[in-house]
Amino acid sequence: MVITSVNPATEEAIATFELHTAEQVEQKLTAAVTAQRAWRRTPVEERTALLTRIAEVLREGAEEYAQIITREMGKPITEARAEIEKCAVTLDYYAEQAPKFLADERIASNASESGVVFDPLGVVLAIMPWNYPFWQFFRFAAPALAAGNAPFLKHANNVPEAALAVEEIVRKAGAPEGLCTTVLIESHRVAGLIEDDRIAAVTLTGSTQVGRIVASQAGKALKKQVLELGGSDPFIVLAGADIAEAARVAVKARFTNVGQSCVNAKRFIVEEPVADEFVAAFVEHASALKVGDPREGDTHIGPLARGDLRDELHDQVLRTLADGRAVLKLGGAPLEGPGYFYPPTIIDHVEPGDTAFEEETFGPVAAIIRARDVEHAVELANDTEFGLGASLWTQDLELARTLTRRIDAGAVFVNGMVVSDARLPFGGIKASGYGRELGDYGLREFVNIKTVWIGPATNAAPVAAEKIGE
Incomplete structure (x- = not known):
């Protein structure tokens, strides 16, 4: 064989x-x-x-x-x-x-x-x-x-x-x-x-x-x-965070490796007072990503690894949008032509129970979840079967030190994206x-x-x- x-x-x-x-x-x-x-x-x-x-x-x-x-x-x-x-x-x-x-x-x-x-x-x-x-x-x-x-x-x-x-x-x-x-x-x-x-x-x-x-x-x-x-890592943005920097890093955190990483950020949990600002900046940065031939040095988004993976990802997007609450802000459909390409996709107003909240989306799809306040943000972050990594964005470092102990994850990165490093345990x-x-x-x-x-x-x-x- x-x-x-x-x-x-x-x-x-x-x-x-x-x-x-x-x-x-x-x-x-x-x-x-x-x-x-x-x-x-x-x-x-x-x-x-x-x-x-x-x-x-x-x-x-x-x-x-x-x-x-x-x-x-x-x-x-x-x-x-x-x-x-x-x-x-x-x-x-x-x-x-x-x-x-x-x-x-x-x-x-x-x-x-x-x-x-x-x-x-x-x-x-x-x-x-x-x-x-x-x-x-x-x-x-x-x-x-x-x-x-x-x-x-x-x-x-x-x-x-x-x-x-x-x-x-x-x-x-x-x-x-x-x-x-x-x-x-x-x-x-x-x-x-x-x-x-x-x-x-x-x-x-x-x-x-x-x-x-x-x-x-x-x-x-x-x-x-x-x-x-697997993982469905939260990327938590609190009011008072550096929104411009958080949105810039969010694009890399979600779309690196065409979104095909267990430790990619997948659920973007944003406090309501800064949610519109964050989403606008996030969409702007993601829209600038080049989708195309992965052999070219200026390509950001190549194909998914297999056709069945692309089909499964698209099905997750459709199921997330099916009940009418979530709003598609970018992407949302496979690209025509040869190759298993799927564009950067952002879905706003995702809620617990929606597919993109409950399941791991292994590809270039980001779910935006809006939190009422800090307590709600932590509650949403922990409301998942997964617990791999988490990213927390705030200028209040004392608050950050407290919240890192309350987030259920193997790693919590404050004001940065989750990455693996030979010097640090990972799991x-x-x-x-x-x-x-x-x-x-x-x-x-x-x-x-x-x-x-x-x-x-x-x-x-x-x-x-x-x-x-x-």
Whole structure:
């Protein structure tokens, strides 16, 4: 069987790829286990040196890899180049910081030597999405490799070229054979991998629906999991905020990566006294975005990654508008011609119960929700099953410090858009998943946090145990 990579900007086939057979997957998993057993005994300084070399390979081939991203999933080329550099920066970060994060922790005692050590878990199955085909993998792989684990990648089947490229990048950097593996398989075969005793843990970035399935499978197998799932992030604009700056940043927060990110701002909750001003500025900035060929450097909005994703997004827009309360301010219909293009779309006067409020809109659609006051804004922000990120805009920083503790999210950014940063833990709560990536917290997700207690040595001869039966 084969899978076909399709250019979402033209709807033309790029290439076909043979799926790996059961025998091939078995061989790859066996090789990964062998490589990891040796890798875990490799000094951490040598493991982090590999990260540095991977970063070098990424930078040397940055344009080639960016082009893969753009033609396979439609990301504008400027953003694709930035994705490659972000991977390299994160690898550099862990190359520098991992020895400190993994250092033994000692607790002094008069009677004993005790402390904590961090051992790798083994081969970690990484189930990754198409929207950031390099970044999603390397943000997991950098700390996992540093800790002594072996990444075993099952990527989204619409980005097979990227999936094979990341394996080749790690190999080109000098990794031991089998240490980093990509398998091209159908989604229904993932359950068998999760059940396999040689898989020590699982990490998934994907939808909440898929997260529930993987969590159930991994839980049944008693496998550690990190789940980074969907989001419907609030972008809260309070009266007194810098409206011009909030509207300018809101466009980037919503429409980066053609709106196809779990951490994109999706629900714009604006206090009523400044709502009209914010919406007018937001619409003006969004109207200036160029929709077109993602290979061109001045394109802001490329195609959605697949045709079914565009159809689903448009259906969400129609359902949001169906009851007559919400008002379409911009966009709202697929573009004619080849490619899965959908224009920047803004819907005002969205309310709880409307589709764009209740569901994650994975594409360039923004919902404006008007709040009566600060309390109502926080209530609306938390009125969702999701809890990934949140952005809060106000000039009252004391109020901001109070509200950050009341907003249900894995991250709250004040007067800025939510972004991932190698130095900071990233992840969500509620239906947005659990566990953390990045920072020292992310590195320690896939280690055995082992307590070691060593009693005092003694020169006394050991006491012989009585023989059973005597």
